[in-house]
Amino acid sequence: KKLRWQTERDVKMNKDGLGLHIVFTGAPGCGKGTQARFLKERIAIPHLSTGEMLRAEAAKGTPLGLEIKALIDGGNLVPDEMIIKMLSARIDEDDCKNGFILDGFPRTLPQAEALEKMLSKKGITLDAVIEIQVPDEIIMERILGRYACMTCGQGYHDKYQKPKVYGVCDKCGGTDFYRRIDDNRTTVQNRLVNYRALTYPTIPYFEKKGLLRCVDGTGSIDAVAKKIDSLLAVA
Numbered sequence: 001k002k003l004r005w006q007t008e009r010d011v012k013m014n015k016d017g018l019g020l021h022i023v024f025t026g027a028p029g030c031g032k033g034t035q036a037r038f039l040k041e042r043i044a045i046p047h048l049s050t051g052e053m054l055r056a057e058a059a060k061g062t063p064l065g066l067e068i069k070a071l072i073d074g075g076n077l078v079p080d081e082m083i084i085k086m087l088s089a090r091i092d093e094d095d096c097k098n099g100f101i102l103d104g105f106p107r108t109l110p111q112a113e114a115l116e117k118m119l120s121k122k123g124i125t126l127d128a129v130i131e132i133q134v135p136d137e138i139i140m141e142r143i144l145g146r147y148a149c150m151t152c153g154q155g156y157h158d159k160y161q162k163p164k165v166y167g168v169c170d171k172c173g174g175t176d177f178y179r180r181i182d183d184n185r186t187t188v189q190n191r192l193v194n195y196r197a198l199t200y201p202t203i204p205y206f207e208k209k210g211l212l213r214c215v216d217g218t219g220s221i222d223a224v225a226k227k228i229d230s231l232l233a234v235a
Contacts, residue, residue: 020045020099021124023106023211025202026132028191029139031217031224035132036103038225046095050087050105054078057086084114091122099127112202129206130228132217136192143188150176160220 020043024032033049040047058069064086071078083105091100106112119125134142145158151174156163163170169177206212213231217224 019097019124021102021119021126022099023102023126023129023206024132025129025199025206026217027134027136027139027195027199028188029143030132030134031142031221032130032132033103034221035130035217035224035228036101038221039101039228042225042229045099045101047101047103048087048090048096049103050083053086053090054083080108080111080114083111084118087115088118088122091119091124106202107199109201109205112205126206126211128213128232129202129211130213130215130231131203132215132224134217138218139192140185140188143183144185146183147177147179149174150178 022039024036026032036047036049054068054072057065058072059065064082068078068082068086071082087102087105090096102115106115116126142157142160145160146155147157148155149169149172152169152172154169154171155161156177167175167177169175203212215224215227215231219227
């Protein structure tokens with residue numbers, strides 16, 4: 001499926017279809033990764049999660065990957081310029097020629113500025129930044145209740161997304177599950193504080209550029225997905 005905009009904003013077209021470049025943003029646990037994956041299935045453009053990309057690059061053993069692995073293993077942050085370099089190379093791949101859905105980046109105002117500068121050099125402009133808005137108490141409930149299959153990584157939740165058969169992964173049939181060690185109340189509160197201090201300033205930045213689209217993320221996964229579709233007007 002292709003998308004058209006309900007606004008007056010022009011969207012750059014290419015011979016293969018609609019060049020759509022979207023950023024999902026919002027507080028940790030708001031559901032941006034889930035919605036980015038859902039949208040990927042509906043419009044068939046890549047979902048670029050910088051967290052997953054960093055782990056994948058580190059596992060490749062390339063010069064850049066080895067640098068990233070050393071930083072991650074040492075508990076250090078990966079510098080912005082290194083992330084931009086990795087992201088730039090990924091966007092140059094053939095599957096991104098019709099656009100991409102970016103999740104987990106930018107996390108700071110300097111990253112937002114660096115992203116736009118990098119894209120500008122490629123002749124690409126962002127079409128929308130979708131902020132998924134969820135109250136802190138719901139975010140806390142979502143994060144503290146999530147867990148995943150140890151074998152395939154399929155995600156579940158104590159309340160919102162249980163396996164069809166108790167204790168058995170729907171995807172691979174595995175019976176071992178785990179929770180992230182940082183999914184605890186103190187860590188989540190710290191992450192929310194850091195989000196407001198570091199990431200939230202990107203919201204007014206994109207709003208001033210006319211890119212911001214806000215979505216109420218408190219409903220079910222399907223309900224939020226429909227709200228996103230209504231913003232993008234799935235045709």
